[in-house]
Amino acid sequence: MDRLTLEEGAYLVRLARRAIEIYLDGKVPKTPENVPERLKRKSGVFVTLTTYPERELRGCIGYPLPLYELAEATIMAAVASASQDPRFPPLSPEELEKVLVEVSVLTPPEEIKYSDPKELPKLITVGVDGLIIEAGGVSGLLLPQVPVEYKWSPEEYLMHLCIKAGLPSTYWLTGRAKIYRFTAQIFEEESPKGKIVEKNLSACQS
Numbered sequence: 001m002d003r004l005t006l007e008e009g010a011y012l013v014r015l016a017r018r019a020i021e022i023y024l025d026g027k028v029p030k031t032p033e034n035v036p037e038r039l040k041r042k043s044g045v046f047v048t049l050t051t052y053p054e055r056e057l058r059g060c061i062g063y064p065l066p067l068y069e070l071a072e073a074t075i076m077a078a079v080a081s082a083s084q085d086p087r088f089p090p091l092s093p094e095e096l097e098k099v100l101v102e103v104s105v106l107t108p109p110e111e112i113k114y115s116d117p118k119e120l121p122k123l124i125t126v127g128v129d130g131l132i133i134e135a136g137g138v139s140g141l142l143l144p145q146v147p148v149e150y151k152w153s154p155e156e157y158l159m160h161l162c163i164k165a166g167l168p169s170t171y172w173l174t175g176r177a178k179i180y181r182f183t184a185q186i187f188e189e190e191s192p193k194g195k196i197v198e199k200n201l202s203a204c205q206s
Contacts, residue, residue, distance in 0.1 A: 004105060008036060009187030010196040012103045015071060016047050016078035017193065020101075023079045024093045035071040042066040044106035044182070046143055047077040049091070049099045052192050058099050059085040064132060064141055064182070066108055074103060102188035102199070104143055106130065109180035117175045121154035127201040130184055133161050135177035140165025144184050148204045
């Protein structure tokens with residue numbers, strides 16, 4: 001999928017916030033009829049909620065595979081992030097006024113081919129690659145902004161990916177895991193209901 005414009009990304013962020021508002025009002029959010037054409041393409045997407053101004057995680061759920069139209073998937077992920085993330089209690093209407101909404105639009109995952117698992121850190125670019133691990137019937141996913149925020153090395157990134165899947169942190173060294181990478185365009189509010197910008201991960205690393 002071609003890169004989205006800031007205008008399209010801002011539309012998705014506003015759509016996500018509005019979906020949560022409607023859901024918290026006891027109604028079912030629906031996809032608007034006037035969705036821009038490019039946002040009707042199928043795409044993976046995650047919606048992340050963080051507290052403001054602390055910027056602590058408050059919910060993050062999404063769809064790594066392009067199973068749904070982007071606008072529809074954004075609405076579904078937004079509601080799920082606010083109400084179904086098992087790590088947090090459901091969001092209240094009062095809290096919604098104090099959280100930032102972030103939307104990550106994903107490229108389709110591609111498997112990283114490797115012969116020796118020790119090569120894996122060299123095949124991963126922190127600040128570009130999001131990762132998925134699949135092994136033994138379990139899976140885990142980390143968005144590309146996560147290792148940047150925590151200042152992880154590629155090795156630490158792989159260890160936390162394993163932990164996210166409920167695996168030992170060194171499981172990636174066994175060679176028994178399938179690891180996929182994807183990239184993301186990330187759009188976020190600077191303040192609740194405020195200006196929306198595209199997040200530049202390389203700038204976050206400097």
